[in-house]
Amino acid sequence: MSQYSEKVMDHFANPRNVGEIENADGIGKVGNAVCGDIMNLYLRVENNIITDAKFKTFGCGAAIATSSMVTELVKGKTIDEALAITNRAVAEALGGLPPIKMHCSVLAEEALQSAIDDYLKKQRDKA
Amino acid sequence: MKPVYFDYAATTPCDPEVVAAMLPYFSDRFGNPGSMHAFGQKTKGAVEEAREGIAAFLGADSGEIVFTSGGTESNNMAVKGAAYARRGKGNHIITSQIEHHAVLEPCHFLEKEGFEVTILPVDGDGRVDPDDVRRAITDKTILISIMHANNEIGTIQPIAEIGKMARERGVYFHTDAVQTLGHLPFTVNDLNVDLLSASAHKLYGPKGVGLLYVRKGTRLTPFMHGGEQENKRRASTHNVPGIIGFGKAVEMAQGSLEKEVRDLIAWRDKLIRGFQEKIDQVKLNGDPTRRLPNNVNISIAHVEGEGMLLSLDMLGIACSTGSACSSASLAPSHVLMAIGLPHELAHGSLRFSMGRPTTAADVDRLLEVLPPVVAKLRAMSPLYHKT
Numbered sequence: 001m002s003q004y005s006e007k008v009m010d011h012f013a014n015p016r017n018v019g020e021i022e023n024a025d026g027i028g029k030v031g032n033a034v035c036g037d038i039m040n041l042y043l044r045v046e047n048n049i050i051t052d053a054k055f056k057t058f059g060c061g062a063a064i065a066t067s068s069m070v071t072e073l074v075k076g077k078t079i080d081e082a083l084a085i086t087n088r089a090v091a092e093a094l095g096g097l098p099p100i101k102m103h104c105s106v107l108a109e110e111a112l113q114s115a116i117d118d119y120l121k122k123q124r125d126k127a
Numbered sequence: 128m129k130p131v132y133f134d135y136a137a138t139t140p141c142d143p144e145v146v147a148a149m150l151p152y153f154s155d156r157f158g159n160p161g162s163m164h165a166f167g168q169k170t171k172g173a174v175e176e177a178r179e180g181i182a183a184f185l186g187a188d189s190g191e192i193v194f195t196s197g198g199t200e201s202n203n204m205a206v207k208g209a210a211y212a213r214r215g216k217g218n219h220i221i222t223s224q225i226e227h228h229a230v231l232e233p234c235h236f237l238e239k240e241g242f243e244v245t246i247l248p249v250d251g252d253g254r255v256d257p258d259d260v261r262r263a264i265t266d267k268t269i270l271i272s273i274m275h276a277n278n279e280i281g282t283i284q285p286i287a288e289i290g291k292m293a294r295e296r297g298v299y300f301h302t303d304a305v306q307t308l309g310h311l312p313f314t315v316n317d318l319n320v321d322l323l324s325a326s327a328h329k330l331y332g333p334k335g336v337g338l339l340y341v342r343k344g345t346r347l348t349p350f351m352h353g354g355e356q357e358n359k360r361r362a363s364t365h366n367v368p369g370i371i372g373f374g375k376a377v378e379m380a381q382g383s384l385e386k387e388v389r390d391l392i393a394w395r396d397k398l399i400r401g402f403q404e405k406i407d408q409v410k411l412n413g414d415p416t417r418r419l420p421n422n423v424n425i426s427i428a429h430v431e432g433e434g435m436l437l438s439l440d441m442l443g444i445a446c447s448t449g450s451a452c453s454s455a456s457l458a459p460s461h462v463l464m465a466i467g468l469p470h471e472l473a474h475g476s477l478r479f480s481m482g483r484p485t486t487a488a489d490v491d492r493l494l495e496v497l498p499p500v501v502a503k504l505r506a507m508s509p510l511y512h513k514t
Binding site: 004009012013015018029033034036037038039040055056057058059060061063064 | 437506
């Protein structure tokens with residue numbers, strides 16, 4: 001379908017980092033079935049650096065592609081660097097999204113924020 | 128591998144014989160049927176011949192067929208035309224939740240003009256209960272519009288029964304038969320309708336031409352003004368090639384209808400059974416037996432329709448979905464909501480519609496291709512757990 005860029009189609013057809021991380025350091029779960037997109041994001045964090053990220057997503061082609069892209073973007077980033085990743089950055093990395101699908105990139109940003117919040121909360125609880 | 132089309136309910140390819148019948152009317156026989164000279168009279172004769180053929184197929188008189196630009200215009204003309212023409216008699220219209228937007232939107236427009244509209248619910252299979260129609264009729268009711276068969280879930284409505292009731296109460300009865308003309312055997316008298324919409328491109332005719340059957344004596348306020356065509360019911364120079372093509376398409380349907388219905392029902396039921404055997408947590412949407420021969424609509428739990436549609440498209444299979452993610456409004460199909468599907472299942476719906484060119488091999492290929500597509504997407508889905 002021509003509404004999506006080649007990059008979106010690539011990440012939809014060959015999504016990177018599908019799955020869950022056991023005992024993940026941070027987990028973000030956003031979206032709901034009513035809106036049609038549910039995104040779960042799992043992070044492994046070592047010494048303040050995100051060393052692994054995986055996702056599971058129920059949603060359209062754009063939702064799967066943005067999930068895949070956000071996991072790629074955060075790997076190797078510090079927590080502060082990851083927090084600075086915006087939905088626009090995810091969309092741009094995918095070569096753009098149709099305007100009606102921009103909300104999928106927002107969901108990816110929210111999933112990331114939520115996973116990092118979860119990580120920071122767990123750190124605080126430990127301390 | 129050659130791509131396979133499973134979206135005949137959206138549109139069909141123009142049959143080569145239809146195209147051949149149309150071609151002379153673009154150039155050689157270009158006259159305006161409204162002209163008195165020989166050029167005009169030649170095309171007028173051809174238009175009237177097409178009209179007679181289609182009327183005969185519908186069991187109607189040729190004077191009862193109004194050519195339009197398609198199903199949407201026919202539905203608009205029927206609903207708004209009848210409402211305005213009978214305004215002195217009442218202001219109440221009855222329709223159903225699962226109508227095409229080309230009926231529902233004109234009804235909503237009329238609400239703003241002071242008409243009252245009752246929108247009847249449907250059961251879980253998408254059927255309108257004739258008793259609900261009976262109860263909804265008041266002294267003010269001037270029009271009932273219920274579609275013959277639903278375009279998304281394929282459910283066939285009890286039109287004859289509703290029509291009989293409407294006639295007894297002196298209420299005009301319109302049906303949207305866009306999905307059924309040339310696909311199911313019927314006449315306008317079988318259905319007890321006063322108004323019936325159809326479109327050529329759903330039965331291997333060209334796009335841009337349709338018809339409204341208007342039973343003799345049925346009053347309609349025209350909304351195309353500026354000419355005397357179609358007995359002053361619709362001004363505009365005739366779409367001559369389109370009408371000729373429509374006539375040819377109906378003639379061809381007449382010849383092949385019986386065999387097509389038989390083949391398609393066998394394949395439809397094979398697909399439904401096959402999906403249910405090969406994929407867990409699949410639900411058939413629409414009535415299992417009182418449904419269009421060419422329609423399979425299923426919801427697959429825990430996966431989203433657009434994802435399946437895109438994956439199938441990459442594998443050369445074209446279908447459609449009622450998922451919100453594929454629509455501009457981001458709202459799931461109103462039809463799937465009306466049959467009470469939870470949002471998640473509405474998002475996971477796929478419609479496969481077959482047609483005259485469909486083969487047994489196409490059906491087998493679809494049965495092979497869909498299960499791994501579903502498995503791949505379910506592996507990504509946080510919702511899926513094998514039962």
